[in-house]
Amino acid sequence: MRRILVLVLVLCSAHLRADEVLRIFNWNNYITEESVREFEARCGCRVAQDYFSDNEEMLAKLAAGATGYDVIVPTSNAVETLIRSDQLQRLDKSKLPRLANTKPEFLRQDFDPDNRYSVPYAYSVTLLGYNVEKLRELGVATDTWAALFDPRQLVKLKGRVTVLDSQRELFGAALIYLGYPVNETDATRLRQARDLILRAKPYWAAFNAGSYAKELAVGNIWLAQGYSIDMQLARQDAARAGRRFRIGFSTPKEGAVFALDNLVIHKSARQVGLAHRFIDFWLEGRAPASITNAIGAGNVNRVAMQWVDPAVAANRDLFPDERALKQLQQVRDYDRHTRRLLNRLWVEVKVR
Amino acid sequence: MARTNTERARQSLVAAPPLVFLVVFFLAPAIIMALASLRYPGEFGALAPLVATKPGEEAGLTAENYRLFFSDSIYLEIFVKSFGIAALTTLLCLAGAYPLALLMARSAKRRRDLMVLLCVLPFASNFLVRVYAWMIMLGPFELLFTPIAVICALVYVHLPFMVLPLYTNLERHDPLLLDAAQDLGANAWQCFWRVTFRLSLPGVFAGSALVFIPVLGVFAIPEILGGIGDWLVGNMIKEAFLGVRDWPFGSMLSIMLTLCVLAIAWVTARLARLGGGRA
Amino acid sequence: MRRFALGVEIVAMLVVFASFFAGEARHAVIGIGVALLGAAALGGVSGAKSGGQRGVPGFWLWYASIAVYAFLYIPLAIVVVFSFNDSKLNAEWVGFTLAWYERLLADEGMLIAAANSLFIAFVASAVATSLGTLAGIAMHARRLRLLPVLVFAPVAMPEILLGVSLLIFFLNAVQPALGMVGVDFQLGLASVIIAHVSFSIGFVAIIVRARLAGTDEAIFEAARDLGATPWQAFRLVTFPLILPGIVAGALMAFTLSLDDFVITFFTAGVGTRTLPLEIYTMIKVAVTPEVNAVSTLLMLITLATIVIASRIAPDALRSQA
Numbered sequence: 001m002r003r004i005l006v007l008v009l010v011l012c013s014a015h016l017r018a019d020e021v022l023r024i025f026n027w028n029n030y031i032t033e034e035s036v037r038e039f040e041a042r043c044g045c046r047v048a049q050d051y052f053s054d055n056e057e058m059l060a061k062l063a064a065g066a067t068g069y070d071v072i073v074p075t076s077n078a079v080e081t082l083i084r085s086d087q088l089q090r091l092d093k094s095k096l097p098r099l100a101n102t103k104p105e106f107l108r109q110d111f112d113p114d115n116r117y118s119v120p121y122a123y124s125v126t127l128l129g130y131n132v133e134k135l136r137e138l139g140v141a142t143d144t145w146a147a148l149f150d151p152r153q154l155v156k157l158k159g160r161v162t163v164l165d166s167q168r169e170l171f172g173a174a175l176i177y178l179g180y181p182v183n184e185t186d187a188t189r190l191r192q193a194r195d196l197i198l199r200a201k202p203y204w205a206a207f208n209a210g211s212y213a214k215e216l217a218v219g220n221i222w223l224a225q226g227y228s229i230d231m232q233l234a235r236q237d238a239a240r241a242g243r244r245f246r247i248g249f250s251t252p253k254e255g256a257v258f259a260l261d262n263l264v265i266h267k268s269a270r271q272v273g274l275a276h277r278f279i280d281f282w283l284e285g286r287a288p289a290s291i292t293n294a295i296g297a298g299n300v301n302r303v304a305m306q307w308v309d310p311a312v313a314a315n316r317d318l319f320p321d322e323r324a325l326k327q328l329q330q331v332r333d334y335d336r337h338t339r340r341l342l343n344r345l346w347v348e349v350k351v352r
Numbered sequence: 353m354a355r356t357n358t359e360r361a362r363q364s365l366v367a368a369p370p371l372v373f374l375v376v377f378f379l380a381p382a383i384i385m386a387l388a389s390l391r392y393p394g395e396f397g398a399l400a401p402l403v404a405t406k407p408g409e410e411a412g413l414t415a416e417n418y419r420l421f422f423s424d425s426i427y428l429e430i431f432v433k434s435f436g437i438a439a440l441t442t443l444l445c446l447a448g449a450y451p452l453a454l455l456m457a458r459s460a461k462r463r464r465d466l467m468v469l470l471c472v473l474p475f476a477s478n479f480l481v482r483v484y485a486w487m488i489m490l491g492p493f494e495l496l497f498t499p500i501a502v503i504c505a506l507v508y509v510h511l512p513f514m515v516l517p518l519y520t521n522l523e524r525h526d527p528l529l530l531d532a533a534q535d536l537g538a539n540a541w542q543c544f545w546r547v548t549f550r551l552s553l554p555g556v557f558a559g560s561a562l563v564f565i566p567v568l569g570v571f572a573i574p575e576i577l578g579g580i581g582d583w584l585v586g587n588m589i590k591e592a593f594l595g596v597r598d599w600p601f602g603s604m605l606s607i608m609l610t611l612c613v614l615a616i617a618w619v620t621a622r623l624a625r626l627g628g629g630r631a
Numbered sequence: 632m633r634r635f636a637l638g639v640e641i642v643a644m645l646v647v648f649a650s651f652f653a654g655e656a657r658h659a660v661i662g663i664g665v666a667l668l669g670a671a672a673l674g675g676v677s678g679a680k681s682g683g684q685r686g687v688p689g690f691w692l693w694y695a696s697i698a699v700y701a702f703l704y705i706p707l708a709i710v711v712v713f714s715f716n717d718s719k720l721n722a723e724w725v726g727f728t729l730a731w732y733e734r735l736l737a738d739e740g741m742l743i744a745a746a747n748s749l750f751i752a753f754v755a756s757a758v759a760t761s762l763g764t765l766a767g768i769a770m771h772a773r774r775l776r777l778l779p780v781l782v783f784a785p786v787a788m789p790e791i792l793l794g795v796s797l798l799i800f801f802l803n804a805v806q807p808a809l810g811m812v813g814v815d816f817q818l819g820l821a822s823v824i825i826a827h828v829s830f831s832i833g834f835v836a837i838i839v840r841a842r843l844a845g846t847d848e849a850i851f852e853a854a855r856d857l858g859a860t861p862w863q864a865f866r867l868v869t870f871p872l873i874l875p876g877i878v879a880g881a882l883m884a885f886t887l888s889l890d891d892f893v894i895t896f897f898t899a900g901v902g903t904r905t906l907p908l909e910i911y912t913m914i915k916v917a918v919t920p921e922v923n924a925v926s927t928l929l930m931l932i933t934l935a936t937i938v939i940a941s942r943i944a945p946d947a948l949r950s951q952a
């Protein structure tokens with residue numbers, strides 16, 4: 001009963017203090033509760049988060065005209081789209097004194113050379129996660145995309161492999177394995193990638209975007225293409241469940257896709273001042289450190305490293321060094337025609 | 353039915369509220385999106401403007417999307433496959449729901465409420481969590497990521513959509529009719545098939561519609577549980593909107609799907625009327 | 632013999648269910664369960680008498696029905712039991728814990744989302760049921776042309792299309808139109824409810840119409856011949872007859888609304904959270920057992936609501952023949 005009363009009061013008070021609510025559109029569980037509360041305490045405001053689980057969902061909603069979000073956390077290619085379709089505000093650098101805390105290699109990205117609109121938030125790498133014991137037993141090398149695409153390797157893993165259900169991610173991996181850039185637009189090369197995928201497809205179990213971590217941790221799947229954060233979770237869970245195998249993950253030597261998430265302010269934001277304060281709060285470093293410790297999100301903040309759990313910081317796949325970083329590529333949006341071409345190839349990949 | 357003017361006016365009054373609501377909140381948006389299928393995709397996704405604002409920009413209306421659809425047999429393949437799976441799911445739901453609905457309709461009055469409640473209760477829990485439960489169940493049988501998994505989950509999710517219409521129809525049946533049939537010498541199977549099933553046809557069609565159509569648009573289940581070959585129209589439409597941001601293409605696919613469904617519904621309604629109508 | 636076979640069937644279900652906690656012995660346990668099921672079937676066949684006589688349900692009907700109920704409820708039992716699972720992933724049984732319920736009760740966001748979902752579901756199903764019933768009656772009475780298409784099409788249309796089109800419509804038509812009259816329309820609970828009503832009307836109308844189709848016309852004519860006014864005819868004859876259809880439609884609209892993600896995602900305003908929105912966006916991270924916990928609680932709430940409702944209106948689901 002008391003809880004219901006509290007709930008009602010909270011709802012009422014939320015309505016009363018409507019002027020001081022910072023609305024954030026973020027990935028689910030991408031900021032810890034403590035960080036949110038810390039910021040709320042500091043600014044004397046309320047933080048209301050809405051979630052999306054895919055950049056495309058967020059972009060679709062914004063494209064239809066939805067307004068009201070102050071801060072959004074899009075991935076780089078989405079930031080580029082938002083900038084070019086004129087949906088973002090310029091950042092007032094004078095309000096972001098701690099911008100210098102960011103590791104320099106993450107600033108001045110192609111899509112926003114002067115960081116006029118965006119500030120790096122966190123990142124993840126798309127890599128291979130696997131059942132250590134099983135793959136060692138079968139003699140499959142795990143530091144290369146061949147494990148995913150080479151039928152000679154795959155025949156040992158038949159029915160135990162999943163790949164990401166994402167056009168750019170799967171084609172990205174195929175292109176990298178063939179030695180082409182991730183943002184290749186040449187139709188012939190894209191078709192080569194499609195053929196590579198179709199040759200490997202019969203050995204795969206599924207295109208899976210959401211539950212591969214689960215299936216790895218349980219042992220139904222032995223190899224999965226997925227995000228570093230999910231693999232970290234799978235590893236932790238398998239250990240806690242006392243399984244007889246361990247989950248490992250590694251970034252293939254040919255290179256991989258790297259997803260940098262950023263903080264941006266939407267053009268229609270009502271709380272511009274608060275938005276800047278939030279971004280500066282994030283730049284301080286404690287909040288990124290706490291989410292890194294919690295889920296293994298890549299940390300872009302120099303200062304934050306002191307609060308990051310050493311075991312997590314030591315993981316080369318979660319924290320690629322300078323050299324490895326050069327191997328990683330970010331996805332950039334295709335133009336309309338290449339998008340249609342890729343979509344057509346994707347349909348074939350799915351159906352044939 | 354009397355066709356007096358007052359009678360007709362009254363019937364129009366009854367039809368008015370839902371009509372108005374749907375014209376405003378469904379027809380208008382639907383027309384917007386139907387138009388969208390005749391436009392170009394925008395540079396950054398969504399829709400290109402109707403009037404070109406930059407030189408060389410594609411704008412205005414076009415039948416390009418429909419041309420793409422009809423010039424390529426692969427889309428038809430996916431449609432046919434989806435219809436097949438929807439039909440299979442509907443049949444399985446019918447097979448599973450019919451005994452249940454029959455039992456409910458014939459049970460003692462006190463138990464009926466409980467049974468209907470028990471039928472609907474699972475659906476107060478979250479869809480995703482139920483699908484995950486299926487993953488847990490299918491894992492040990494090595495059935496995960498197979499078409500069987502998809503069908504199981506589809507039947508599971510749509511079963512009550514078949515039970516409820518069947519039940520409300522069967523509940524109306526007069527047991528005296530069965531007595532009469534028996535007195536006339538029919539055996540148990542004939543009693544069922546010729547009397548009960550025949551009378552329940554409106555319920556069967558209603559339930560089938562409520563299963564068949566949503567299954568055609570489904571994408572979450574193949575996504576989560578499906579294997580490499582399980583890709584349906586719903587997935588394709590989702591990919592268009594939320595994967596490539598090609599709204600015109602997605603809109604065109606949706607319109608095609610809707611038209612197919614309406615066509616099937618019309619044909620079925622015709623057959624139902626020809627085949628005997630109301631008992 | 633029949634009772635025994637039924638009993639064996641129930642035991643078999645329990646055995647299969649328990650196998651999900653049995654770890655490595657799982658396959659053996661499942662085998663035993665299936666064998667027992669087969670035995671039950673054989674027992675049923677040998678002792679069966681075909682049913683359907685005089686409206687008393689026969690053995691086969693019971694057997695098939697229990698099998699279907701088991702099919703419905705075993706996954707559900709897994710949902711409930713796994714809400715006590717000591718693991719972040721919803722994959723296998725690790726250990727027992729109440730932690731997820733504690734987290735749920737402290738998780739303001741999730742609770743608000745659940746409350747919103749219930750509120751939206753109640754309102755949307757109430758409105759959809761009213762409109763859908765009217766539509767069902769109208770469609771049964773006369774062979775209309777426009778209404779069936781309008782009622783049917785939202786059911787036929789993919790949800791994404793409905794969601795996006797409604798969003799565009801709200802933002803580009805409704806908002807400016809109401810703005811001109813001085814009303815500040817924002818996306819929020821109202822827009823979600825309207826969207827849910829849109830696609831639910833069809834379901835209710837179809838069920839109500841099917842219900843009416845199974846009814847003998849003579850009853851209505853008799854009422855008229857006996858001098859009842861149309862309103863009396865409706866109130867005393869039609870309404871009680873279709874009430875089970877209305878209630879079934881309402882239940883369906885309620886569950887459709889409660890669990891809707893796609894349309895809600897597009898039409899929800901900033902800050903409007905519903906349970907599916909919270910949960911589906913967890914897919915990318917981890918769908919923790921907290922979701923199982925909230926589902927269990929929602930089922931209990933629904934159960935309680937319906938039990939209370941059936942006490943108040945005990946004859947709602949039966950015809951007043």
